[in-house]
Amino acid sequence: xxxxxxxxxxxxxxxxxxxxxxxxxxxxxxxxxxxxxxxxxxxxxxxxxxxxxxxxxxxxxxxxxxxxxxxxxxxxxxxxxxxxxxxxxxxxxxxxxxxxxxxxxxxxxxxxxxxxxxxxxxxxxxxxxxxxxxxxxxxxxxxxxxxxxxxxxxxxxxxxxxxxxxxxxxxxxxxxxxxxxxxxxxxxxxxxxxxxxxxxxxxxxxxxxxxxxxxxxxxxxxxxxxxxxxxxxxxxxxxxxxxxxxxxxxxxxxxxxxxxxxxxxxxxxxxxxxxxxxxxxxxxxxxxxxxxxxxxxxx
Numbered sequence: 035x036x037x038x039x040x041x042x043x044x045x046x047x048x049x050x051x052x053x054x055x056x057x058x059x060x061x062x063x064x065x066x067x068x069x070x071x072x073x074x075x076x077x078x079x080x081x082x083x084x085x086x087x088x089x090x091x092x093x094x095x096x097x098x099x100x101x102x103x104x105x106x107x108x109x110x111x112x113x114x115x116x117x118x119x120x121x122x123x124x125x126x127x128x129x130x131x132x133x134x135x136x137x138x139x140x141x142x143x144x145x146x147x148x149x150x151x152x153x154x155x156x157x158x159x160x161x162x163x164x165x166x167x168x169x170x171x172x173x174x175x176x177x178x179x180x181x182x183x184x185x186x187x188x189x190x191x192x193x194x195x196x197x198x199x200x201x202x203x204x205x206x207x208x209x210x211x212x213x214x215x216x217x218x219x220x221x222x223x224x225x226x227x228x229x230x231x232x233x234x235x236x237x238x239x240x241x242x243x244x245x246x247x248x249x250x251x252x253x254x255x256x257x258x259x260x261x262x263x264x265x266x267x268x269x270x271x272x273x274x275x276x277x278x279x280x281x282x283x284x285x286x287x288x289x290x291x292x293x294x295x296x297x298x299x300x301x302x303x304x305x306x307x308x309x310x311x312x313x314x315x316x317x318x319x320x321x322x323x324x325x326x327x328x329x330x331x332x333x
Contacts, residue, residue: 039075039076039078039079040079040096040099042075043072043075043076043096043100044099044100044103044104046068046071046072046075047068047072047100047104047108048104049068050064050065050067050068051104062131062134062135063131065134065135066129066131066135066138069115069116069119069135070116070119070120070123070126070129072113072116072120073116073117073118073119073120073121074120076092076093076096076113076116076117076120077117077120077121079092080092090110090114093110093113093114093117094110096108096113097109097110097112097113100113115139115142118142119138119142122141122142122150123138130154130158132158133154133157133158134164136164137154137157137162137164137167140153140164140167140168140171141153141154141157141167144171149176152176153167153170153171153175153176156170156175156231159231160227160231173199175195178195178196178197178198194229194230194303194323194325195228195229195230195325196325196326197325197326197327197328198225198228198229198305198325198326198327198328199228199327199328199329199330200214200217200218200221200225200228200327200328200329200330201217201221201224201330201331201332202217202329202330202331202332203331203332204331205331206329206331207329208270209270209329210270211268211269211270214268214270214327215238215239215252215268218253218268219238222235226255229255229266229303231257231259232257232258232259232260233255233256233257233264234255234256234257234258235253235255236253236254236255236256236263237253237254238252238253238254239251239252240253240254242284242287242291244283244287249283249284249287251265251266251267251284251288252266252267252268253265253266253268254266254288254292260298261296261297261298262293262297262298262299262300262301263288263292263293263297263300263301264300264301264302264303265281265284265285265288265300265301265302265303266302266303266304266305267280267281267284267302267303267304267305268305269304269305269306269307270306270307271306271307271308272306272307272308272309272310273304273306273308273309273310273313273324274310274313275313277304277306278304278313278319278322281302281304281319281322282302282319282321282322284302285299285300285301285302285321285322288300299321300321301321301322301323302319302321302322302323303322303323303324303325304322304323304324304325305324305325305326305327306324306325306326306327307326307327308326309324309326
């Protein structure tokens with residue numbers, strides 16, 4: 035059967051525009067279905083997947099005709115993206131209508147399947163805007179989090195990025211602990227998102243009494259994904275063994291005096307300037323995780 039691929043593509047796009055006007059609430063799903071179908075038709079018209087990437091002449095012809103008949107919005111670039119969308123998401127079930135076409139335009143630029151899947155899942159779980167997704171990709175979050183598996187149910191330490199980027203509007207390369215603390219307080223929402231998934235703020239400089247002395251936990255958080263309290267300590271120096279002992283003591287206090295029986299055991303995160311592999315190897319506590327930080331100046 036001789037298929038008029040151009041007519042099929044035009045009809046698909048016209049139906050999509052009509053559907054979106056009639057049912058605005060589901061226009062995103064309509065976009066994805068339409069652009070996926072257009073991508074499939076383009077690939078078929080070009081002679082299949084192996085030859086598709088070489089068929090840019092045909093895409094140019096389609097673009098010119100569609101622009102003449104339907105108006106703006108069907109450039110060579112946009113049709114190439116639809117083709118790439120289909121080639122990457124050949125299994126239609128892997129496309130989620132929770133994300134917009136704008137999200138997928140960012141995702142299809144990622145060649146590594148594992149990396150793309152990570153950002154796709156994070157966009158859904160954390161309800162990322164397109165701008166936030168773009169920033170996550172640009173900051174190489176996947177590489178920093180060191181999370182390379184199939185995104186099965188992870189442990190909390192697999193969700194903590196390394197390094198953590200601390201944003202500041204000042205051009206500084208080094209900070210003391212007080213400044214470090216203040217930078218985080220001023221941008222708490224950014225810090226919680228940067229730290230990982232599911233973190234919520236409980237308090238800072240949390241006063242606790244151990245024996246006859248008062249101590250202060252830099253930040254006390256709660257992770258709703260793992261149902262546990264999280265002790266966070268800030269250090270502007272290289273990792274030291276005594277830091278782990280300090281955080282372990284705070285963890286024990288929270289487990290005994292703050293957490294409820296239905297909460298999982300408390301964990302700790304030490305954010306330091308530089309890691310020390312020897313300290314981590316010989317003095318580690320399985321409840322304590324470490325990461326480093328970097329400063330980023332924002333305009």
